[in-house]
Amino acid sequence: MASSPPTDRKRRKVCARCMRVETVCVCSVLPSVKYRLPVNVIVVQDPEEAKRPQICSVPIIQAVVNNCEVVVGTQFPKGFSETLDKALSEEGTVIMYPGQGSLPIEDFHINDRPQPPHPSSTPPPPPPPPCR
Secondary structure, three states, X not given: OOOOOOOOOOOOOEOOOOOOXXXXXXXXXXXXXXXXXXXXXXXXXXXXXXXXXXXXXHHHHHHHEOOEEXXXXXXXXXXXXXXXXXXXXXXXXXXXXXXXXXXXXHHOOOOOOOOOOOHHHOOXXXXXXXXX
């Protein structure tokens, strides 16, 4: 029975901010200051996706949105996550999920909430240095 030769394969460096391999880091196009949205963002993430942060969007959302929490799991019974339990008990919570019967985002109107200033209304901060 032949054994496999040992590998000297080195792991590629990963950017600590966007979690992409440094050669495809996207930080240069992300804002250097996180946005504080007038709503809390809770991302429900599948555990398999969470194992591979270099190919999912969650690290980018976390790099850009200040008030973002991530809950990892596949089933969320009451008591699994205090964050989800609180959000689901509050009036006005909206669940966004693509699928059959979903409404277009343009159909949602969040009234009575102040809108954040458009990013172009203030001069943009300088871009962050590349992570290479």
